[in-house]
Amino acid sequence: MSARGFLPFTTVGFLLLILTVAMLGHFSWGRHQAELTRIDEGAGNSLLGEVASVQNDLEQAARYSVYEALWNVSKRASDYSGREAAQNRKEAIESLASRNFNELLSSIVLTRENLGTSARLDIEQALASLDLRRGEGGFVIAIVDLPDETNIGASTLDNSLGLELPYENFGTLVDSRYYLLENRMQRFAGDLDSIGTKWKYAEYAMAYAGAWGGSGVTLSKSRSRALFQLAWADHELSTFGSSDYSVTAYDLSGIEGADQVLEGYDSNVVAEPLSASQVRALVDEIEASLNELDGVAGELRRASSAVNAAANFDVEDWADLMSSRFGDVQAALDASDAEGAKQKFRELCGNFELTYSYPSGQLGKASTSIGGGQLRVQEAEARFQQMLDLLESSASGNPLMKQFYENLTGDGQALARQISSGVSDVVGRLEGLESRVHAREVQLRAPAELSSTFPGDWEERFVGAVNDNLARAGGVLGEARGRAGEAIDSFMEFVNGNENLLASLYSRVSSEVRALLEEPELNWSNPYEEYPDPGEDAEVPPVTQMAEKYVIEEGEGTVGGLQLVLSDVKTHLDRMEGLAGTFESIRGEVTELEIDDDLRQALESELRFPTELTREQAYELAPPEPIESNPGISVYHEFEIKDVRYQREDPAGWFGSPTPTTIPLWFIGITIYWAQWDVTLEFEDGAVEEIFDYENPTLPRPGVDDDNQNLAMVHKPLAYRYEIPRNEFNFRLVVISLTGFEINEGE
Amino acid sequence: MREAGVGQVADVLFFAFMVVFGSSLLVLASPVELDESTRGYAASLARSTLLSFQQASVDELGELSYNPGLQVSWESELGLRHKTPVQLILEDALLNPQVEIDGRRVALELNREFDESVRDFLRGALDRLVRGRFGYRLEARMTPLELSSGVTLRFDMVVADFDENSRQLCSESVSMALPAPEGWLGAQLEEENALLSQLPEGSFQWFVNALLSWLEPPDSVPRPVVTVTLELWSK
Numbered sequence: 001m002s003a004r005g006f007l008p009f010t011t012v013g014f015l016l017l018i019l020t021v022a023m024l025g026h027f028s029w030g031r032h033q034a035e036l037t038r039i040d041e042g043a044g045n046s047l048l049g050e051v052a053s054v055q056n057d058l059e060q061a062a063r064y065s066v067y068e069a070l071w072n073v074s075k076r077a078s079d080y081s082g083r084e085a086a087q088n089r090k091e092a093i094e095s096l097a098s099r100n101f102n103e104l105l106s107s108i109v110l111t112r113e114n115l116g117t118s119a120r121l122d123i124e125q126a127l128a129s130l131d132l133r134r135g136e137g138g139f140v141i142a143i144v145d146l147p148d149e150t151n152i153g154a155s156t157l158d159n160s161l162g163l164e165l166p167y168e169n170f171g172t173l174v175d176s177r178y179y180l181l182e183n184r185m186q187r188f189a190g191d192l193d194s195i196g197t198k199w200k201y202a203e204y205a206m207a208y209a210g211a212w213g214g215s216g217v218t219l220s221k222s223r224s225r226a227l228f229q230l231a232w233a234d235h236e237l238s239t240f241g242s243s244d245y246s247v248t249a250y251d252l253s254g255i256e257g258a259d260q261v262l263e264g265y266d267s268n269v270v271a272e273p274l275s276a277s278q279v280r281a282l283v284d285e286i287e288a289s290l291n292e293l294d295g296v297a298g299e300l301r302r303a304s305s306a307v308n309a310a311a312n313f314d315v316e317d318w319a320d321l322m323s324s325r326f327g328d329v330q331a332a333l334d335a336s337d338a339e340g341a342k343q344k345f346r347e348l349c350g351n352f353e354l355t356y357s358y359p360s361g362q363l364g365k366a367s368t369s370i371g372g373g374q375l376r377v378q379e380a381e382a383r384f385q386q387m388l389d390l391l392e393s394s395a396s397g398n399p400l401m402k403q404f405y406e407n408l409t410g411d412g413q414a415l416a417r418q419i420s421s422g423v424s425d426v427v428g429r430l431e432g433l434e435s436r437v438h439a440r441e442v443q444l445r446a447p448a449e450l451s452s453t454f455p456g457d458w459e460e461r462f463v464g465a466v467n468d469n470l471a472r473a474g475g476v477l478g479e480a481r482g483r484a485g486e487a488i489d490s491f492m493e494f495v496n497g498n499e500n501l502l503a504s505l506y507s508r509v510s511s512e513v514r515a516l517l518e519e520p521e522l523n524w525s526n527p528y529e530e531y532p533d534p535g536e537d538a539e540v541p542p543v544t545q546m547a548e549k550y551v552i553e554e555g556e557g558t559v560g561g562l563q564l565v566l567s568d569v570k571t572h573l574d575r576m577e578g579l580a581g582t583f584e585s586i587r588g589e590v591t592e593l594e595i596d597d598d599l600r601q602a603l604e605s606e607l608r609f610p611t612e613l614t615r616e617q618a619y620e621l622a623p624p625e626p627i628e629s630n631p632g633i634s635v636y637h638e639f640e641i642k643d644v645r646y647q648r649e650d651p652a653g654w655f656g657s658p659t660p661t662t663i664p665l666w667f668i669g670i671t672i673y674w675a676q677w678d679v680t681l682e683f684e685d686g687a688v689e690e691i692f693d694y695e696n697p698t699l700p701r702p703g704v705d706d707d708n709q710n711l712a713m714v715h716k717p718l719a720y721r722y723e724i725p726r727n728e729f730n731f732r733l734v735v736i737s738l739t740g741f742e743i744n745e746g747e
Numbered sequence: 748m749r750e751a752g753v754g755q756v757a758d759v760l761f762f763a764f765m766v767v768f769g770s771s772l773l774v775l776a777s778p779v780e781l782d783e784s785t786r787g788y789a790a791s792l793a794r795s796t797l798l799s800f801q802q803a804s805v806d807e808l809g810e811l812s813y814n815p816g817l818q819v820s821w822e823s824e825l826g827l828r829h830k831t832p833v834q835l836i837l838e839d840a841l842l843n844p845q846v847e848i849d850g851r852r853v854a855l856e857l858n859r860e861f862d863e864s865v866r867d868f869l870r871g872a873l874d875r876l877v878r879g880r881f882g883y884r885l886e887a888r889m890t891p892l893e894l895s896s897g898v899t900l901r902f903d904m905v906v907a908d909f910d911e912n913s914r915q916l917c918s919e920s921v922s923m924a925l926p927a928p929e930g931w932l933g934a935q936l937e938e939e940n941a942l943l944s945q946l947p948e949g950s951f952q953w954f955v956n957a958l959l960s961w962l963e964p965p966d967s968v969p970r971p972v973v974t975v976t977l978e979l980w981s982k
């Protein structure tokens with residue numbers, strides 16, 4: 001091995017340098033390749049971006065085309081009417097939007113060609129169609145159908161990389177809730193009657209608050225206007241979640257006493273004075289009570305008959321009958337009919353036993369019937385009390401029924417007192433009668449020795465003799481006949497000894513029963529004016545009639561009296577039921593109008609509008625915040641109330657009386673005061689209802705769509721404007737009260 | 748022996764020179780190029796940001812509302828939640844165009860509140876998307892639209908937050924046709940008295956005619972194009 005080494009350093013250095021240069025070459029090549037890759041990747045991404053920008057152009061064009069079409073159609077939504085209105089509106093929007101889109105599409109193709117970028121839109125003819133679909137939340141989804149073989153293309157400058165994307169249809173969200181607005185407006189316009197029923201409810205509540213509160217019924221045009229405005233606002237609130245509270249507040253401020261309407265209006269006033277079903281329930285109880293009294297009459301008649309039967313019992317006839325029966329037994333023996341003889345003898349013995357107890361038994365029956373009569377009188381009173389209880393329960397929320405209940409249960413000649421006193425009288429008299437009959441019954445029980453004389457044990461002895469020997473039986477029969485004769489004589493003596501007592505008892509019972517059942521003379525009368533019932537077509541003036549009835553005085557109660565009073569009560573309750581049915585049909589359906597606290601609060605706010613704009617223009621530009629955040633719709637309306645008319649319809653009103661018509665129901669001690677009007681509210685020229693998609697002010701539009709006044713372009717929410725052709729709202733107001741009320745009509 | 752020693756020293760020195768020279772070449776040609784990588788990432792982020800500006804809604808990137816400046820007594824804030832940022836830029840061009848008359852720029856500022864809200868929104872969105880890593884400069888520019896000789900319609904807007912001493916890493920652009928609704932410009936100009944006062948004397952009728960001729964274009968004319976450019980800068 002050489003001491004100078006294997007290779008000189010210079011050689012090694014050169015080798016290292018060569019290696020380094022080789023590595024450099026490798027790095028450079030790698031870097032070049034990486035750069036190419038990065039450029040390709042960048043170019044690819046740029047192409048994707050270019051393609052996306054063309055897609056974006058198309059989507060924007062579709063969106064703005066639909067914006068424009070939505071605005072034009074929904075601002076004139078009521079131009080499309082009938083059953084196919086919604087479909088016609090949709091088709092109109094699609095047609096307008098397609099036209100707008102095709103115009104923009106042509107421009108986009110040219111724009112892209114002139115732009116000099118790598119992206120292009122390859123389309124043979126700018127004839128796209130555009131369909132609308134309902135999206136979630138009522139938004140619009142525009143589906144664009146481009147001509148077949150439409151492509152979006154892009155390529156790099158050296159054409160080394162190209163992209164062709166078929167693009168024949170696409171969908172895009174249009175951020176306006178057209179479908180929500182249309183749906184809510186359809187609900188609003190399709191249920192305008194509910195404004196009428198709410199207004200009707202409010203008028204009823206106010207009228208009844210006056211009639212029952214003692215201040216009288218006041219019909220005021222300004223108050224009716226206010227209540228109608230509130231009903232309209234409430235319908236808006238329940239449909240849209242908001243109302244045009246600024247104009248309602250403004251209109252209310254121009255109405256005299258509107259504050260009092262807002263403060264004084266109480267939706268809890270039950271403007272339902274009479275319910276046919278409630279009155280029917282009262283009638284049912286009265287009918288049950290009358291049935292019980294009919295039962296009392298039956299019981300008393302049966303008692304009288306039984307006493308009569310006891311008093312008219314002919315003991316001689318019975319003795320003759322028994323003698324012939326003994327003959328019948330003998331005949332059977334003679335015919336050797338042992339079984340027949342035994343049977344006839346048994347019957348004969350039984351007849352003796354029954355006959356001994358007949359007079360007392362009849363009185364016992366009479367006593368039982370009189371006792372049953374007492375029970376049924378008390379049951380009749382219980383059913384009447386049940387009627388009062390029913391009335392009391394329905395009186396809790398109804399002043400008229402309360403008044404009725406108080407009339408029935410008050411002092412003086414109140415019906416409840418009459419019935420109670422009458423029942424007490426009847427029960428007392430029946431108790432006396434029953435004890436008297438019972439005493440006579442005890443007195444007329446036959447002596448026990450009569451039975452021991454005959455039949456005693458003669459039945460056994462006769463049967464034994466017959467079984468033993470028929471000839472011996474004839475002897476026993478003879479002996480028995482002798483004892484029976486003794487018994488008959490004793491019984492005849494007993495009966496004849498009580499004959500006068502029974503006659504006297506019958507006389508007493510029959511006269512008492514007659515007195516209890518007899519229909520009493522009418523003892524009360526009063527003149528009154530007779531009007532036809534509500535709903536009857538009467539054109540003649542009222543006539544003076546005399547009302548007559550029977551009043552049960554203290555200590556003079558009878559079954560007949562109770563029957564007469566209760567049947568009269570039933571007659572007037574039937575009439576009351578008829579009145580209630582008529583009232584219900586006239587009053588018809590009402591929907592409770594409760595002024596929402598939020599609405600009440602909103603009505604207190606005072607909005608100021610720019611003087612240079614109409615209110616509708618101001619709403620378009622910046623609609624006021626909705627009362628409820630969901631669904632977030634602002635509301636505008638415009639109508640002018642031309643007049644409110646009240647046409648009196650009850651008979652007293654026909655003849656110009658300033659008081660209500662009276663309907664006296666003497667038998668139940670009440671007088672119904674009745675007044676009725678046909679109420680009509682008339683618009684000057686229809687109404688406009690317009691709602692705005694407050695949550696989405698997305699349409700770039702000129703500030704004011706009016707050639708004379710233009711503001712800068714701003715974003716506007718989609719407006720849905722509907723002209724309501726209805727010009728009149730009408731209902732019948734019927735006020736019924738048990739106390740008289742004043743009627744005031746004013747402006 | 749001395750000559751041999753001198754020869755060995757020269758040999759070693761030459762060897763050392765070769766090693767140093769080779770090492771220098773290797774260092775200079777190192778495959779690890781941090782700057783290029785950053786540029787690539789920045790370009791990719793810029794493209795993604797522009798893409799998201801075309802696809803994402805305002806709700807997803809922040810919030811935007813503005814007051815149209817109407818003299819009403821109630822709260823009149825308009826909230827735009829479903830529009831894309833690109834749509835906002837296009838609508839800003841629609842609502843706030845600028846007119847250049849004989850080289851003088853006249854900002855109509857018809858809806859300044861909206862313009863400011865859009866700028867604030869874009870600034871907020873870019874802060875969230877890119878500011879953590881890069882500085883940015885977003886420019887939206889509408890192709891000048893010559894209404895008549897000497898009168899040009901323009902729109903440009905810049906939102907930026909970057910250090911001017913830093914380096915620009917990338918610049919990505921996207922172009923969009925302006926979907927101007929029919930009659931949009933005339934409605935604004937007729938109201939803008941401030942503009943009229945700045946017009947050369949006697950030129951009003953001429954100016955309006957020029958505008959109207961553009962507002963009723965023949966079928967299929969190119970639309971103004973708005974180009975949005977996003978530059979990312981190093982921090």
